Amino acid sequence: MNYNRIAIVGGPRTGKTTAAQDLESRGWPVYHTDDAKDLPWGEQPLVWLERLRDEPKFVLEGVQVARCLRKGLEVDVVMLLDVPYESLTPRQ
Numbered sequence: 001m002n003y004n005r006i007a008i009v010g011g012p013r014t015g016k017t018t019a020a021q022d023l024e025s026r027g028w029p030v031y032h033t034d035d036a037k038d039l040p041w042g043e044q045p046l047v048w049l050e051r052l053r054d055e056p057k058f059v060l061e062g063v064q065v066a067r068c069l070r071k072g073l074e075v076d077v078v079m080l081l082d083v084p085y086e087s088l089t090p091r092q
Helices: 016-025 041-052 065-070
Strands: 005-010 030-032 058-061 077-081
Touching (some): 016 058, 016 077, 030 041, 041 058, 041 065, 058 065
Parallel strands (some): 005 058, 005 077
């Protein structure tokens, strides 16, 4: 794979975390946007932009990834997962 900066986006239960774990087993450092969920909603993408700005290789996955991309996160490829592997709950 020729991509070093990977963003994984998708709805609930589409396999974002599973895909990230697979890439992590292949040597990519993986970051989960949920790790910043204690911060205010509007600040979360900014944290990831700052944290990953100078990282040469990473995988970012989670619900905030699309917002990070809109705010200017630079990546080599976006993986879009759009088919849930499990039934969604009524709130999803």
